[in-house]
Amino acid sequence: MANLIELIFKSDEKADLFNFIGELRQFDHRYLLRNDILLAFEEFCKAYEKPSSYSRNSRLSRLVYYTQEIILETESICLVYRPKIAKQEIYRIYEDLAVEALTVRELLDIRDDFVDHFHPEEGDVFEIDLQPFYDYSPMIRDPKNIGQGMQFINRYLSSKLFQDPRQWLDALFGFLSIHQYNGTTLLINGRIRNQRELSDQIKDCLSFVSRLPDTQSYEEFRFELQNMGFEAGWGNTAGRVKETLGILDELIDSPDDRVLEAFLSRIPMIFRIALVSIHGWFGQEAVLGRPDTGGQVVYIIDQARNLEKQLKEDITLAGLDSLQIEPKVIILTRLIPNSEGTKCNQRLERIHGTENVWILRVPFREYNPNITQNWVSRFEVWPYLETFAIDAEKELLAEFQGNPDLIVGNYSDGNLVAFLLARRLKVTQFNIAHALEKSKYLFSNLYWQDLENVYHFSLQFTADLIAMNAANCIISSTYQEIAGFPDSVGQYESYQSFTMPDLYHVVHGIELFSPKFNVVPPGVNETVYFPYSQEENRLSSKINQLEELLFVNEDSEHIFGVLEDPKKRPIFSMGRLDRIKNIAGLIDIFGHSTELQKRCNLIIVTGKLSVFEAANDQEREEIERVYHLINVYNLHGKIRWLGIRLPKTEAGEIYRVIADHRGIFVQSSLFEPFGLTILEAMVSGLPTFGTKFGGPLEIIQDQVNGFYINPTNLEETADKILEFITKCEENSGFWEFISKQAIERVQNHYTWTTHTKQLLSLARVYGFWNFTSKENREDMLRYLEALFYLIYKPQAKSLLDEHMQR
Structure with missing residues (x-):
């Protein structure tokens, strides 16, 4: 950051920085977050007639792009700059463009001052600092490896086994000695007294089981193993016992992280x-x-x-x-x-x-x-x-x-x-x-x-x-979720430092480079959510009923809206009515585009559609907003709103019914930590449009097996959906291509079998x-x-x- 500012000061952009700070002071509020800063810079470039290359490639644009927040003080600005994932720097820039670096503690005082809770005297606020407790632990170094704690620990432990074999093999022997279930000893018994005997007995046992047929049941030779010091837990057949002991033998002789992981994954210790x-x-x-x-x-x-x-x-x-x-x-x-x-x-x-x-x-x-x-x-x-x-x-x-x-x-x-x-x-x-x-x-x-x-x-x-x-x-x-993206802070990262005025300051709240993160x-539940093409597994007795529910039925207190043309391509969404899930925002997008209304119907499924059913003020406000938008855009005949709670099996079938009609799924959340409904829609075969704010960025590969949207940009989102629909109309195989890619993405990367293992x-x-x-x-x-x-x-x-x- 200091180098970047120095480069700005030595170039013509110094005047631009001065002018940009002046423009920021025109804002009504003094605490600007990244989105505010980017919009302000965009307006600055327009006002000063900067070429498009300047807004993307100048040094000042780089400074602006990686600035997460700016606090406007009386004679200076405080700027929080995040040049890399999980790293932030804090600077104060004065009106004469003098610059000073600030500490986290000073930033927290500035934030307190902003809300009139300033504590000028040292020690006047409770301070939480957990950094010292992480100083003795091994740490991941490269930000791209954050969240891969198990791999790091395996590498670390295997290196220790190599560097100090006696100490760590003693520890390994101790670890194997403690396992039991309801008083029954597992793995090794008292006939093996130390790690040296363990190593010797492994080789003898391997020699023994190698002479047995691989398929021979453990019960048929368990007593021979017990005499050698080995109890149940190594395998159910001679072949499995040989594999497990072979992995342990290799681990003892030549420690390796992959061998360690393979061995630990077989230890019976979780019941x-x-x-x-x-x-x-x-x-x-x-x-x-x-x-x-x-x-x-x-x-x-x-x-x-x-x-x-x-x-x-x-x-x-x-x-x-x-x-x-x-x-x-x-x-x-x-x-x-x-x-x-x-x-x-x-x-x-x-x-x-x-x-x-x-x-x-x-x-x-x-x-x-x-x-x-x-x-x-x-x-x-x-x-x-x-x-x-x-x-x-x-x-x-x-x-x-x-x-x-x-x-x-x-x-x-x-x-x-x-x-x-x-x-x-x-x-x-x-x-x-x-x-x-x-x-x-x-x-x-x-x-x-x-x-x-x-x-x-x-x-x-x-x-x-x-x-x-x-x-x-x-x-x-x-x-x-842990460390965000290059241009945005992660959920856990937000706990690194923050203030709760008059309660405490968090100077260091969590260590993102700790190997505890994985x-x-x-x-997805594969018995409920599966591709629409798997006809043999579908709820054939329910399909016609769900078709009627989604497109035709009129006489129900749980349905609002009759479709003028039920054959139009459905845009579908399902979720609860709250501000973050932003179902109303999808209606706003649809209502904003007359072209979408001509070519598609909008079908939404929520738990409720009456303000009298609302459980809280936020839900009530969202229901009222939905009705308001339908009336403002005159969407009657183009939208269908189901306020029902479906059994899980029928909820799964609804995705497939929409896929039968070559529909699409839109998830318009303002922020989505992960995106389970996105997985459900994709594995069902629905081309899916997911919010770019949060987890969907890691599920969907844009333009490959789905599409990113910014639900706060109504016109851009509508145009992306229209572009897809146009391609489908011009190329009859395009919908099927994206559908197939979506299914494969989920089946290859998001299964419960993989998760639980x-x-x-x-x-x-x-x-x-x-x-x-x-x-x-x-x-x-x-x-x-x-x-x-x-x-x-x-x-x-x-x-x-x-x-x-x-």
Whole structure:
């Protein structure tokens, strides 16, 4: 940055920088974010008649492009520049163009000052700095490798095995010695007393099993292996045992990261998994579309179902069937007494199609029954989580008949409970955020006090800091979720430094280069979402009914709009009605283009279409906005709006019915952390247009298997859709080509089989890492506990006091 400014100062662009700063001062507001800055520069170039090459290739344009925010001060500007992913620099530029570099602490003071909460005296604000706790840990160096923590740890550990073989082989021997299931020893027994004997016995055992037929069952030679010191867990056949011991033998003789990963992936050490998701209506029927639920129920149930399937396969391959081991997965959530006809008031519910996957519901303790008897928003659950964790611990131990082997938190509240449980039970903790509210609500930390009565961000952001730093592993769906893109900040990156005026400053909140981060995208349920061309698997008895529902039926309180020409190509979208999902924005795009209206119908499916059904003000506002836009653009006869909740199987079939009509799917979210509906549409065969803001950028390859859109640019988005439709009309095979590419993209990269295999590999690798490394996490965990008791609990107590008055 300093070099870039120096180059600007030495060129004719110095005057342009001076003039551009002057133009910024014409703005009504003094805190400008990247979009504001880019628009201001675009207007500057027009006003000063700059050539188009200047706006793209000048030094000043580069400075502007990588500037994330500008704060206009009285005699200077403060500028936050992000030249690289996960790296920011801060500068103050004075009116005479003198420049000084600023520290993060100085930036946080400036932000406080901006909202009139300036603390001029040193030590006047609580400061959170977690950087020292990462100083002793190995770190990823290259930003492009952020999110590949498991590969990094495997390389690091294998190098340690090579550099200091005795110490690390002792640790490996110790690790193999601890595995058991319900008191039954696994892998090695007392006949092998140290790592030297282990190495020798491996070679003897390999010699023995090599003489057996590869298909011979483990049960037929188990006693011979026990005499050599090897218990169950190496394989179910002689061939499998030979492979596993061969990998271990190679690892001991010539350490290699790929060999280490291959060996750890076979260790039977995960049998009981707790998935924690607190705030939603969590069930299998009549819960989708409920407030704050979104796709979390679908994601977690599909994940749990596939985890059981993979665990059973792993147990069989390890040769543990004779021990009658039954893997168990429990989804821990809250019990809601007033469940409104759902099963959310039942303590235990088995997941359909599984043998041992359960929803375990634990109630919040009774404080004010008017609150705790009912559903509680994710913004309001905070006072109940500590006691929930205490009660849930007893329930989990009873259901598992022992400790879980892995606890996976979901969302901010579930991650905090996962931290509390893992801390007490000394179990590996994984976090999955799905979405971090801090990125969704602009200035949410800066103006937290103004928003506190609704959103309680002081609690949420504190919970996020505690849980994400405590976690052994953080799973994200995309790279951008962690570290963003070259021109935009990632969700976790936004926690690196921020201020909550009058509460605390975060100087260093999370280490993005930590190997705890891993990108593991979810899959789609292949029994529900599959290509429209698979006629043999489709719901033939429902297709005609869904056709009528989507295009023809008139007599229903859950349908608004009659299509003048149902044969026109359908533009389809499905989602809940909130500001971020931006269903109304798609109607705005459609209404903005008369050409789209001539050639297409717009069909949307949401949970509701009446303001009387709205669960909150935001949903009510979106419903009113939809009706307003339909009337303003006079879209009657061109739009069909279904306010229904469909069973999952019928929701899957709807995508395929739209594909039968050669329709398209448009996902118009203002921000999308991942994009599960995009996967569902693509694997069904629908050409898909997805928002460029968030995860869809990593799912879709633009112009190859789908298309990016900027839903805030109505004309540009309409033109992209029209361009595709024109190509389809000119080339009858173009729709089928994109459809096929979309299907292949999902089937090759986004399956639950791939997801669960990666998740379990991570659990084994991080279990080994925690056991063998000298990393001392206790000091960090103590620090995080202090944050919990000093900041979180007093804020939670204040919210509880408020709840008691309702």
